[in-house]
Amino acid sequence: MKKISIILVFVIGFIQYAGASVTKEEADKAYQENNFKEAIEKYEQILETEGESSDIYYNLGNSYYKDKNMAKAVLNYERALLLDPGNNDARFNLEMARGKTVDQIVPLREIFIVSWVKSIANCMSERGWGRMGIISFLILLGSLILYIFGRRLVLKKIGFIASVVCLIVTISSNSFANTQKEKLEIRNAAIIMAPSITIKSTPDTTGTDLFVLHEGTKVYIEDNTMKEWKEIRLEDGKKGWIQTANIEII
Secondary structure (H helix, E strand, C coil), rough: CCCHHHHHHHHHHHHHHHCCCCCHHHHHHHHHHHHHHHHHHHHHHHHHHHCCCCCHHHHHHHHHHHHCCCCHHHHHHHHHHHHHHCHHHHHHHHHHCCCCCCCCCCCCCCHHHHHHHHHHHHCCCCCCCCHHHHHHHHHHHHHHHHHHCCHCCCCCCHHHHHHHHHHHHHHHHHHHHHHHHHHHHCCEEEEEEECEECCCCCCCCCCEEEEEEEEECCCEEEEEECEEEEECCCCCCCCCEEEEEEEECC
């Protein structure tokens, strides 16, 4: 009897969990019917039960955008891009949402080669670059075999050139994969969630007022050692202190 009771409790609990769970199709339907608040609630629930997903973050960002909550829209587009940097739709919509925020921060200029390398690294996710690294390494091995054991000169040349190219691709792919992995693990970027907040010179409410930021602005955390306060940096290089409750980590 005791075993039967345990099984019944387990079955009932599983049925209740299954009945309470929300599917992506249900959330998508709410969005398509312009029930954006309901769609937001359902997408949020999916993230809580099933974990992070670039697609769900993207759809959640769209729902917040339609609901005119630009701070949450920016946050979720950024999270979608963090998991899938090659999501061009999320990148385009992120720029649209940013265009509707108050603060229009002009990033510091970078050397062309740095911007170019970053754009290449953002073409794919960590897994994508990892797969490319493995494939290019296998082709590298095949090319080396062709170069070493090829009997004709033309085959040796092809093997040598292919080996050099695959070596460069393999090293670059692993480097880009590590870059994307660090972004996922460190997560030092955040979005301002308060409608308006004054950035301080010190981690204290009595500190000197430096400048004002508004919701939806992206910042980078420079000092994460304190619980109630964070030192932040803007894309234009400005720095200051903000209360932790006013930001949300991407």
